[in-house]
Amino acid sequence: AQDDAVFRAGMAPPVVLDPALHTNDPETALNRAIYDYLVEVLPDATVSPNLATEWTISDDLLTYTFTLREGVTFHDGSPFTSADVVFTFQRLQEVTSPALNLLGEFEVSAPDANTVVFTLAAVNADFIYGVGATQALIIQDGSTEPNVIVEGDNPLVNFNGTGPFSLESFSPGARAVFTTNADYWGAPIAFGSMEHIYFDDIVAQVDALLSGELDFIAKFPAAQADRIEAADNVVLIELATSQHPVIRLRTDEGSLGEDVRVRQALKFATDREALNDILLQGRGVIGNNDPIAPVFSFFFDDTVDNRGYDPEMACALLEEAGIGTLETTLYGPNSFEYEDLAAVLEQQWESTGCFDIDIQIFEEGLYYDLSNPTNYFDVQLGITGWGDRPSPQILLREAYTASGIATGFNESRFIDEEIEALVAQANETTDPETRRQIYAQVSEIFRERGPIIIPYFAPLFGATSDRVQGLAMAPFVGRTDFRSVSLDG
Amino acid sequence: MARYLLRRIVLLLITLLITSVVIFALTQLLPGDVARLILGREAQPQALEDLRLELGLNDPIPMQYVNWLSGFVTGDWGTSFTSGNPPIRPLVLERVGNSLLLAFYALAISIPLAIFLGVLAGLNENKWIDNVISVVSLSVVGLPEFVTGLVLINVFALGLGWFPASATAPADATFGEMLSQLTLPAITATFVLLAYVVRMTRAGMIDELKKPYVRTVTLKGLPRRQVIVKHVLRNALLPTITVIAISFGWLIGGLIVIENVFSYPGLGRLLTAAVERKDIPLLQASVMVIVFFFALANLIADLLYALLNPRIRLE
């Protein structure tokens, strides 16, 4: 191992450090460096052993038994046991971690020091993903305040995990420095230390990468991808994911999209090819205006005859709906290329002659904040960014069923009996082919009356300096596994 | 003079108190739910409510203010709502250190340059050299900081590779590395300051050169150099000193844009983050520190002015 080699990753500053509650990339990156998952969910949605060496599922699909790895220690030297796992999962329940979305209702117990048993309240096909969920990082038994900085000489005592790195220093908003854990149970890490350097500005990250101050960055807009491709000391990573912007209309009573013709009109007025060309230089993939992305290749139905750009039809539909000219405001966050997306959409729609659109862009944090008077969830017509999900099922369940209204995910208030039934059906089947057929029907319904436009599925960009080897960027960038990385020179 | 000093300090404290109320009031108006901002979009309602209770967000607002203020003056600045809930004081003080470093560096570049240019322009009032200085310094100030920063990065970091493109200030950096990192941000700040100080110095020179004592000194037969350096500059720089001290205040808290462009962990960025996350204790503490330095800079400006100006010093 090159003990003095430093791996430097650039990212936005983390805000929520609690391993059970964090949600975004830099937070996850920090946590998974310090802690380990019981099982590792790989980008291709397969699950592999990690702190758990193996597991069995009972026939009724209600009991999961995990066997734990032996000889693992925490950074402070204390051994890792089943008590830690039980504590961790109970804490997830206590703090109502987002991981519960996948885990559902369960009970956890430890028959012995090396075994943990989960008992489910109902069958849940996603449970195993829940065990490997972003927040399901194993903390030490009794850590009531994990990742809280304390006053005094040793402010980082609460950052105590079994992970490949231990936190050496942490300056909020500036950087985190990790040293490799010499006693790590896994394969030894090929470099001496790791730094996460926090940036507020994405262009600054790219500049720093280009001038050799960083080894890895991700999630930059397509325009920056061109720059990186053109430079010779860096390597561009382009990952097709299910990440996408959604342009959605509210469909609840009294809303614009209550009338299906309005939903249709918007779709006809949108030239998705042009959007992809202008905003992503054609790097995106056009889908079917439903959340089933082409990356889910098996589930994606490329035979759906999606309705193309037809401005006359759009106007005719509006006329028919008795609206004539649709005057409204398009809201959006200032992340990714969404500001530009709004500007281009406005032009496309207005050029049909039957739209009159204003744009209102909010700072990302504010826009996604439900207590803000104008937020993504309440506006009539808005752009929302949806991150990568490992399966279409999660997206459908979260965003387009009745249960999604209470959780703030069903922003279009789209409740369609057929969809409800299809999603419930898909939830209970583990057979891929059945699911595929269900999803084909879902696509058809979205084509018919879906309240959303998905202009494209944007690729996820990442880049490394040319000395980085063995880095496999995860679709959820924060979960990218740096253990296998090595550095040349 | 002592009386003057005392009076100024009392006024400074009053100003700080007024500002603290203003800031506190403003933060109360910030939209958005702190708990949700902290826990994010996917947080569960129960978790949100727990957090609110824990942070004392349900207390009446005047009580929150009094709690905060009494803590603040006794040195207990509380803990941040976010990023591992660090104790605020060490965090802010660390950033103050960074900001001071950048401020001093920027001043070290800009002051001698600006004074030199200003004197040169003032001595050649309305001649071509004056016009050139005036237009050039205005041109650099006419560009927003993020444009000059961008250009500097593209030319000197990405193009020539002389300096790093970011100034992320690792704790273990050597002084040389630090300087190299801070050069481009400091130059960017210089661009902003330059025109202002140049014009002040120039105006000071022109005003002073018109005063009768310059004629007296010249007619004593003193060499021109001595007339300028010993007599005119001494008085002409008085208003400039005020401007410099005030720009120092600006350098501490006003470099938000530059800190963003170069990702320098200064007070400005800390503050921006605090605003975005509605991290009220952190926001209040950092604004108070910025206002303190701003007011302190003004105080120092006044004192320096008084000290160097016998008319005030000897009252």
Place this chain on the structure above:
Amino acid sequence: MTSANVSYDVPVQPSALTQIRRTLFTTLRKLSRRPLSLVGLVIVLVFIFLAIFGPNIAPYRFDELIRGATRQPPSELYLFGTDRLGRDVFSRVLWGAREIIALPAIATALSVLFGATIGLFAGYFGGWIDEVISRFLDGLLAIPALVLALVMLGTIGPSSFGIVVVIVILYTPIVARVIRSATLNMRALGFIEAAKLRSESTAYILFREILPGVLPALVVESALRFSYAIFLTASLGFLGLGVQPPSPDWGRMVNEARETFAQTPWELWAPAAAIALLVIGVNLLSDGLRSIFRYEGQLV
């Protein structure tokens, strides 16, 4: 010796129009003697012209996407090139001139209005009224501009209205301070006291006797404030608190163009140069005005 029965038809006071024309003419004549100020004047006039007629000259609308013409370098067809979305940068810059007038100029005008009124009152009355007003202004001034802007805009949300409010809050105290000290210098002058001795109302003294005298200081300060306002709007745009797309606000354009600077540098240069040029013009002009007022005391 008396000639009460003689009547003359010379008017006692020329009409306001004549007076304004005369003032304008003298100022222009004096300005034209200073080459740099003349340059400033020309720049400002050109920009005012563009603000009025820019949209008429512009070949495209500011938000019009030209099909198949994204990222075109400057050419005869697209004078300043086209941007990443295929909008004509030249047209956007022309439209933006109006935008610049609309935001920073309106905000400056309001600050000047409020600031001058407050300054006149504080300076004229002095005493505890002045003391209270001054302390309050000091308190506001002690908060750095961007900090206040950040917190305020975080509060009311990024909107044109919000930006105007922020600029007004920031600049009113500054203008008030300048006008206050100018007024302080004037309130003991003979003609003010003469007005008191003929029992003029306070409002008359403030706005008819004093205001014309502080006007030069006000003009110069407004010019200065205006250029800072342009700057501040641009910075706010950078921090994500600026005006809304697809506005051709120059600050916004510069900020948007940052991301594609490597591919379409012209998209950044055109608005950046426009800002710089306007700031230079305004400052050169205000420099000129300042020296005219300073050395020659008055306009007529």
Place this chain on the structure above:
Amino acid sequence: MNDQPIIEAVDLCIDYRLNKRWLNAIQSVSLTINPLEIHGLVGESGSGKSTLALALMRYLAPNARIPQGRILFEGEDLIPKTTAEMREIWGSQINLVPQDALASLNPAYRIGEQIAEITRLHKGLSKPEAWDRAVEMLRRVRIADPEAVARRHPHQLSGGMQQRVTIAMALSTQPRLLILDEPTTSLDVTTEAVILDLFRDLIRDNEAAALYVSHDLGVVAQLCDRVTVMYGGEVMASTPVIEMYQRPLHPYTISLLASLPRPTEGAETRLPTIDGVAPSLAERPHGCVFAPRCPVALDKCFDEKPPLEHIRDSAGTSRLIKCHRWREIDDGTLAIATTPVQAEASAPPGQHYVLKARDLDITFEKPKLWDRITRKQKKAVHAVDDVSLSIRARSTLGLVGESGSGKTSLARIIVGLYTADDGEIELLDLPLSLDLHERSREALSELQMVFQNPNDALNPYRTVGNALARTINRLVTTDMSQAAIQRRVYELLNLVRLTPQYATRYPAELSGGEKQRVAIARAFAANPALVIADEPTSALDVSVQSVILNLLKDLRAQEGASYLFISHNLSAVSYLADWIIVMYLGHIVEEGTQEQVYNVPSHPYTEALLSAIPNPDPTVEQGEIRLDGEVPSARRIPSGCRFHTRCPRKIGAICEDETPPWRDAGDEHFIRCHIPIEELIALQQTKPDAQPQPVAQAED
């Protein structure tokens, strides 16, 4: 010592560049100053005195040039010299004593350093030597405690001391020639008298020659050997001082001398005046520059510039003169009216009073809350203390006193611009509120004021006509039509001898004298019963001063108003006033009729004021009483008799302890002094031996 002149200007011209044109400021001037001579240079403002004086040092403004002429300093031409070469001469051979002493000293350095600098440079003295020499020079200009003063900064000294410092500086290198550019213009008469004595002695002691620039013929007459009179950039005449006074040959000199108000003249006369104003650079006539204002100009004078002739007059005196008609004046065939003419007869003062004021009091800068908190013993400024006065109908009450004695404060209390702390005022037998806001419009219209500085008396953004019309509108209560107001405006202009065309002019287009006339017209707009004039002529040239004084006198006759006329110039007061009150540090010390105050007995303070007036007749011995030091600060008013700290006739401890009683010298002539009237009369008929003493340091 040889006969070679110290400095000689020959046919010197100086141009200024204005608006891209070269304008002639000094036209073919010749001037010679011989060793040991004190040469006076007089002329109205703008006549080019300063330009010439500095040019003699070869010091020019950046926009000036010397198109022709020579400047010979001890025979050597200075014009071809470079500035670097001149630096050898500046400060060592030719030194300047500037006008505004405070502005001419660098505020940042100690007095001692500023003097020492020059001897270090030119005499090669070491630092301590130079410092010692500076202290020595301060002692020579009779500054008490020179060691301490040397360590002070300029602003810590009083005006008189500052002026002493500049002269100490100028003399410290024993120059051959001193240029003094109006060094006493901004000082009080009493201070001026002391400084002039000092100059006279020091210049003589140092065996230097001097050029003394002044607009005050009195000062020049008392100090100089020879006088050069300038007008419009040209030398009009150059004469030994006695000759200038006794046998002036140039019409300009004659008129100038005649227009000076003299203390001895009665109140019922008009001063001869010079009409018109001095021309600006751009509009100088091409004939004789003085022709347009000359009472005896011929057509020839307008067409042809007279030469500057070196002549010997009928009495054999050698003179320079520039006039076509000097011979006629010399041989007596041409006479120019110089005696004051009888004024228009006016009704004698009435018996009833237009104004009675009792026990007026005002205090400034009372300690504020802050001072009480910091327990700072801050003294208030007691500017007017227990002053009573009354003014009869159609009469003038003159008010004199040194700067800071409270004259302006008193005037402003009466018109209501300051609200007195205490006291009563009756206007036309009706009580008048002390607060301006409570005064009725009628009361306001009866009581108007003419301010000291004509330059800020009028709003620069309003025409003359508008200013007058507005006043009529506000103060004349009967409704007047627009046309009637307009008519009244023209009437008023006519009253102050301005043509109707002035109605459309802006103040910037008027000369100082014209502005003051408009201000006077404004004061008369509502037919006031009482006009208060606070030093209305002190900012004006001598020639203009006489015009304004005449005007005021005429208006009193025509309009039947009374005046409270304030001046530090006793001559001007005597010309106009029927009664006079003398103020010192907020107190009245003497009051009586004009004759009473001017004659024995008078208060020792009045005596000193009278003694200090420089008389333009060099043959008249100047009074010898000099007041030491400056007026004490009104914050620290001396105990007992306020004047005891400076009184040359102080009789002992009683003066320090007890407030002096009012003594009646007969016929309502009151003097506030411990010395009984008879003793005062006896004392004042013999001359006291006043010793020049070092001045005490100014306070603060």
